[in-house]
Amino acid sequence: MKKNLxxxxxxxxxxxxxxxxxxxxxxxxGVAVVAGVYLxxxxxxxxxxxxxxxxxxxxxxxxxxxxxLKTQYAEVSSAxxxxxxxxxxxxxxxDPIEAMYIEVPGYVPxxxxxxxxxxxxxxxxxxxxxxxxxxxxxxxxxLEVFIEPSLPAESTESxxxxxxxxxxxxxx
Amino acid sequence: xxxxxxxxxxxxxxxxxxxxxxAGVQLIRIQNIEGAKQILADSEAYQGINRMIxxxxxxxxxSDGRLLAGNEVIYEVGLDLQALEDGQRETVxxxxxxxxxxxxxxxxxxxxxxPGNGNPYFIVLDGFVSKDKIAQLESIKEDYANxxxxxxxxxxxxxxxxxxxxxxxxxxxxTLASNILGFYSFLDRTDGIGYFGVEEAYxxxxxxxxxxxxxxxxxxxxxxxxxxxxxxxxxLTFNREIQAMTETKLDEAIEWSGAENGTIIVYDPETGEIVxxxxxxxxxxxxxxxxxxxxxxxxxxxAAISSTYEPGSVFKVITMAAxxxxxxxxxxxxxxxxxxxxxxxxxxxxWNMGGWGEVDMTGCMQHSLNVCLxxxxxxxxxxxxxxxxxxxxxxxxxxxxxGGESHWPLKLPxxxxxxxxxxxxxxxGQGISVTPIQMVTAIGAIANDGKMMAPxxxxxxxxDGKQYNIDPVVVSTPVSADTAHTLTSxxxxxxxNEASNALVEGYSLAGKTGTGEIATPLxxxxxxxxxxxxxxxxxxxxxxxxxxxLEKPEISIWGSEVAAPVFADLVKDxxxxxxxxxxxxxxxxxxxxxxxxxxx
Numbered sequence: 128m129k130k131n132l133x134x135x136x137x138x139x140x141x142x143x144x145x146x147x148x149x150x151x152x153x154x155x156x157g158v159a160v161v162a163g164v165y166l167x168x169x170x171x172x173x174x175x176x177x178x179x180x181x182x183x184x185x186x187x188x189x190x191x192x193x194x195x196l197k198t199q200y201a202e203v204s205s206a207x208x209x210x211x212x213x214x215x216x217x218x219x220x221x222d223p224i225e226a227m228y229i230e231v232p233g234y235v236p237x238x239x240x241x242x243x244x245x246x247x248x249x250x251x252x253x254x255x256x257x258x259x260x261x262x263x264x265x266x267x268x269x270l271e272v273f274i275e276p277s278l279p280a281e282s283t284e285s286x287x288x289x290x291x292x293x294x295x296x297x298x299x
Numbered sequence: 300x301x302x303x304x305x306x307x308x309x310x311x312x313x314x315x316x317x318x319x320x321x322a323g324v325q326l327i328r329i330q331n332i333e334g335a336k337q338i339l340a341d342s343e344a345y346q347g348i349n350r351m352i353x354x355x356x357x358x359x360x361x362s363d364g365r366l367l368a369g370n371e372v373i374y375e376v377g378l379d380l381q382a383l384e385d386g387q388r389e390t391v392x393x394x395x396x397x398x399x400x401x402x403x404x405x406x407x408x409x410x411x412x413x414p415g416n417g418n419p420y421f422i423v424l425d426g427f428v429s430k431d432k433i434a435q436l437e438s439i440k441e442d443y444a445n446x447x448x449x450x451x452x453x454x455x456x457x458x459x460x461x462x463x464x465x466x467x468x469x470x471x472x473x474t475l476a477s478n479i480l481g482f483y484s485f486l487d488r489t490d491g492i493g494y495f496g497v498e499e500a501y502x503x504x505x506x507x508x509x510x511x512x513x514x515x516x517x518x519x520x521x522x523x524x525x526x527x528x529x530x531x532x533x534x535l536t537f538n539r540e541i542q543a544m545t546e547t548k549l550d551e552a553i554e555w556s557g558a559e560n561g562t563i564i565v566y567d568p569e570t571g572e573i574v575x576x577x578x579x580x581x582x583x584x585x586x587x588x589x590x591x592x593x594x595x596x597x598x599x600x601x602a603a604i605s606s607t608y609e610p611g612s613v614f615k616v617i618t619m620a621a622x623x624x625x626x627x628x629x630x631x632x633x634x635x636x637x638x639x640x641x642x643x644x645x646x647x648x649x650w651n652m653g654g655w656g657e658v659d660m661t662g663c664m665q666h667s668l669n670v671c672l673x674x675x676x677x678x679x680x681x682x683x684x685x686x687x688x689x690x691x692x693x694x695x696x697x698x699x700x701x702g703g704e705s706h707w708p709l710k711l712p713x714x715x716x717x718x719x720x721x722x723x724x725x726x727x728g729q730g731i732s733v734t735p736i737q738m739v740t741a742i743g744a745i746a747n748d749g750k751m752m753a754p755x756x757x758x759x760x761x762x763d764g765k766q767y768n769i770d771p772v773v774v775s776t777p778v779s780a781d782t783a784h785t786l787t788s789x790x791x792x793x794x795x796n797e798a799s800n801a802l803v804e805g806y807s808l809a810g811k812t813g814t815g816e817i818a819t820p821l822x823x824x825x826x827x828x829x830x831x832x833x834x835x836x837x838x839x840x841x842x843x844x845x846x847x848x849l850e851k852p853e854i855s856i857w858g859s860e861v862a863a864p865v866f867a868d869l870v871k872d873x874x875x876x877x878x879x880x881x882x883x884x885x886x887x888x889x890x891x892x893x894x895x896x897x898x899x
Contacts (some may be wrong), residue, residue: 140304176515180514188464190355191355191370191372191464191466192372194355194358194369194370194371194372194466195370195371195372197358197366197369198366198369198370198371198469198471199371200366201365201366201367201369201471201472202471204365205471205472205473205475206472206475206539206540206542206543207472207473207475207543210543220544220872220875221875222871222875223803223804223805223806223871223872223874223875223881224804224805226875226880228880228881228884236878239362239758240363240364241766242360242364242532242534242759242761242766243532243761243764243765243766244764244765244766245765245766245767245768246765246766246767
């Protein structure tokens, strides 16, 4: 049987050539697929990066516009502007003697406006996506294989009860 | 396969490998030659841009959260010489000159420059262009883009004329509270600094930290641009409406009295917060370049914290507080006023040059007797008197968080310039120089159970999105609570007995007038004076302390005739704006002080 197979190949050498060509094409397709995937991923990463930069620029422009609108609002509602409008409406400041004070049980005067939350209030950020959806394969491997096994038993328990922190670096 | 075919195949493989090998070696060699390294280094300049990002300057708000200093968008318009097109240079120059109001020939000259070889690539035409003008440029640009052209005709464009948005400091209230705010030199975009007031005191915090940021152009190197946090935002203690009212009252008082300048401070003695602080002159910080015209040397930017003067009789409040607290005198102590007192080679007289006979301490304050207060000072003795002066803070700045505060050194026994008569004259406010803010801080202790608070204008700061409130700080307790209450009662009675011009119907107020003679190279003159009044109320639970100083009034030289009515006029509006009901309503209140609402 073996002798017959060798005989058949010797009588038709194109079979060997096809075999080599097949192997070569297989390697070529493999390389092309890897290159294609790399090109697609890097292209998408670049496009996303550009989009992020564009959004950051947009955020910056919007922040400037918000500040500008706040300033414009402050100008139209300035003390001088409101005073002029009040005068135009024949309004005058109340004379304290003419004022009638009414006791209002439960009345709470307006409190001081707060520009921002106090430092004691921590903002609770809930991740929209679990780390498993955002971590790269390398991050996952690093966490599962290199970091977590090296943690002491007590620490491991505490880590497992908490949501793992989102990766802070972008994997290469 | 035949041997011949294998040989051919082998030879082709070897040749291909040799060629590939040579190419590979050459590639490696090219990448490592000296020139290649230089090219690689040069290429890095095209991979990204290093930019210095200046954070948005922190805003300033009043106690009610109204914006006092913010940032508005302004545009920088310039020429990108590489982007200019031949045949369009005249168009660009024409449009830029007509919209920006610049010289056509100068702009045309810029457009005809060749970039590089010593010439710039970018030329700034105007760094502060308003949004309206940018809208005009955009409209023209759009009009050109939509314009239909005939065959052979070139469509005009503005390529090369570029504009970028920037922040510019803006003060929407104009001159309001400009003496408190100070100003920021926004014309210097990279090295602008804050001058005077809050802008100076909090300059570094509000400016934030500029950061060098790398922005990649190479798509493979793109990263998120580092965030530059904005500067610290501050919320002030003063209320815009009260500040506006105070400034109006001051301007009216100056016009009415013919005074050269004036200062009014409204202060919360319980917390040390400045509720209003009005001075003259006032600068519009949006046009800060007028500073030198409006404030010729040595006019202070904010007289309330940096102008020293001899206060006159308002200082008697301090002397009497020291006398009562030390036990040197009591309210019922009788002083036989003969009209003069000889001290250290000089004779002290009363303001009317007459004697008032036997008067108690309330009478001394009511009639503002120099001789009596000089005697109180002598009873205290220099050691105790000046210990109290230091305790009240007259030997130092108050430390108010405004740029530009100063004080006049306090002459003390042992100093070369101190004489025995100084103890007597200092006791009634002559021979001693103070700033209005020193007076307010010191007398604030009498209105606050003896506790002297640190005066401040910043109520809270917003840092990294968190608000940090500033807590009141007790600087010292120069007199006991009993002394403070006793003196307040004495001053309430003296005002009422005198039927003072400072009285406001319905409200119990404590206060004291002041008329300070002005020292000249030829000695003191009483033809021009510094008139002042300090008062606080409601007397049993003070919510405000008002200090009025009018410099060299023309209609009268007396504080009781000039400053006292201004105080009363201001307090009438102040109690409405602060929502403080009259005594009969407030004291009858069974629900607590915050249970009232004003109704017409």
